[in-house]
Amino acid sequence: MxxxxxxxxxxxxxxxxxxxxxxxxxxxxxxxxxxxxxxxxxxxxxxxxxxxxxxxxxxxxxxxxxxxxxxxxxxxxxxxxxxxxxxxxxxxxxxxxxxxxxxxxxxxxxxxxxxxxxxxxxxxxxxxxxxxxxxxxxxxxxxxxxxxxxxxxxxxxxxxxxxxxxxxxxxxxxxxxxxxxxxLKIIQNAFDNMEHPCVFVLGGMKADDSIDVMENVLKNGTADFVLTTGLIANIVILAAGFNIGKVNKKFIKDRDYCYLVKKSKKLLKKYGSKIVYPKDVAIENKEGRREDVSINKIPNYSIFDIGIESIKEYAKIIRGAKTIFANGPAGVFEEPQFAMGTEDILNAIASSKGFSIIGGGHIAAATTAMGFENDVSHVSSGGGACINLLSGKxxxxxxxxxxxxxxxxxxxx
Structure with missing residues (x-):
């Protein structure tokens, strides 16, 4: 560079x-x-x-x-x-x-x-x-x-x-x-010397930034797969035609993210299977406990993590990647019962042989809290700056x- x-x-x-x-x-x-x-x-x-x-x-x-x-x-x-x-x-x-x-x-x-x-x-x-x-x-x-x-x-x-x-x-x-x-050197060198398959794992709450990243890396051919988690996954699941429940739809609407559902529909139509969304999700049921449910029958409870079957699928894709970028946690990782998605994804990244960059912010905090910081190639100090770079800005x-x-x-x- x-x-x-x-x-x-x-x-x-x-x-x-x-x-x-x-x-x-x-x-x-x-x-x-x-x-x-x-x-x-x-x-x-x-x-x-x-x-x-x-x-x-x-x-x-x-x-x-x-x-x-x-x-x-x-x-x-x-x-x-x-x-x-x-x-x-x-x-x-x-x-x-x-x-x-x-x-x-x-x-x-x-x-x-x-x-x-x-x-x-x-x-x-x-x-x-x-x-x-x-x-x-x-x-x-x-x-x-x-x-x-x-x-x-x-x-x-x-x-x-x-x-x-x-x-x-x-x-x-x-x-x-x-x-x-x-x-700047590490992130730019990763792009300049990209090895494929390249996988982006996008989650967290900054859905607008993450979907910009998704669009950019698919458009320029950087990403072979984009794995969606967190709020981004909920938006993409809704865009794919599944009913995510009134409470989760309201969450998206209250944040003025309805336009991202329309944008995600277009991206799904254009890039198809390169955009991977969860096949099951974890909700907090009426007893206040984690319950994994298929996206075909999501009840009207808040989604707090990706489901176990999705975790297995994501881990398999990640372990086969040669370059991995991850930004944003998979769920409410601060709650032990909903930390599974974030922890297992980070474990898959840490145990993979690929070059890995963890975006800053919450995903960096989770990486450190879960003891994986020495097992990934680079943990960025800046969430907002890193995601802006990834989105081509x-x-x-x-x-x-x-x-x-x-x-x-x-x-x-």
Whole structure:
């Protein structure tokens, strides 16, 4: 794969002030307010430690949740978690571009690391616009005169076109951090060196994104089979002409996904048996227990997993694949009685000989929780970014990095 953006290797960073956008958004206990998982801190530690070791003055910009949510909070705790993972002291300032912040950045010494406040405390951060427009917003305008280089390592947020992600690239030399670089290389190389049969396992709740992926990978010939689970499976089963029960139809309607049923009908007509949907599903019956039923006779109870016969069929297809992409859990895996589909599919992926990529988000959490993270080829850190790539869409933050690299080339000429 030809790299079209700069990386850390393209710059001499000793003594330079380097602003690094990371994604250390973490689950927070709603009662105790403590961080429950520091996985993303571990991931970004490679980039931050390398920059510090090379003598950079490192300024870190990040977000936590969004306004209105219970876990929308300061990054004070993240400072301690980051420091622990880096085994280095991390300073913290409780603002984004106040005079206190600016002085803290100016006073940084080589090898030191400073974490700024939650960038989403500033309202402009939640607006998506092109990079040139975002470069005129207050966060980039206030911080760029203080920095020499911008590094974007936030792959998990790369599909967003927000000020802290794209606003610095028109203003200062910019590069991808190690997490961003690794994610893009692995996913692109998987596409460039595709081995068949190639199987996509699509599930979870983001039905619109997943059906975009389905359409893209079938249209371009990437996928030999698309195995549907979760809400996507319910939509496809309905599109195939089966009655999924009023409660499940209402669930689809309430999310304004009726148009996806029509779209799925067209895809089924065009691609036929390449789109695989469950032959049986698991419902929660009136006793509150799991019950596996044929799609020919689904009662009016919520569907929470794919059925046992479907699990067997899916596992057989997966084990025969040479390339596997999986995004989204098969059901409500948080409930032990409905975790079977997700667990058995992940077990099949882990035990297959094929190259496998697990999308981020819930499927990544399930992979780790079930102990399969070391048995798959790659667990992505970004669900939304990964699924956007798979559906053939461009990532705003990556395009901004490419444009920055091209600008530097033109300037040198």
């Amino acid at each position: 030809a790299i079209e953006f700069n990386t850390i290797d393209n710059f001499d960073i000793e003594g330079k002030t380097v602003l690094v956008r990371v994604d250390i958004n973490a689950p927070v206990d709603p009662i105790l307010g403590v961080i429950l998982d520091d996985t993303r801190m571990k991931l970004h530690s490679e980039t931050l430690k390398e920059l510090s070791d090379k003598g950079a003055k490192v300024v870190v910009l990040a977000h936590q949740s969004r306004p209105g949510k219970k876990d929308f909070t300061t990054l004070e705790q993240h400072t301690n978690a980051l420091s622990k993972n880096l085994n280095l002291p991390v300073q913290y300032v409780d603002s984004i571009f106040s005079e206190t912040t600016k002085n803290a950045i100016k006073n940084l010494k080589n090898h030191e690391i400073l974490l700024l406040e939650n960038v989403r405390f500033f309202s402009e951060e939640l607006i998506n616009k092109p990079s040139k427009e975002q470069s005129k917003t207050l966060v980039p305008q206030n911080l760029y005169p203080l920095i020499d280089i911008f590094i974007n390592d936030a792959f998990a947020a790369a599909h967003r076109s927000q000020p802290s992600l794209v606003g610095f690239t028109p203003l200062v030399p910019s590069a991808a951090g190690r997490v961003m670089e690794k994610e 461009k990532l705003a933050a990556v395009e901004a990095l490419k444009e920055s690299a091209n600008t530097i080339k033109r300037t040198k000429k």
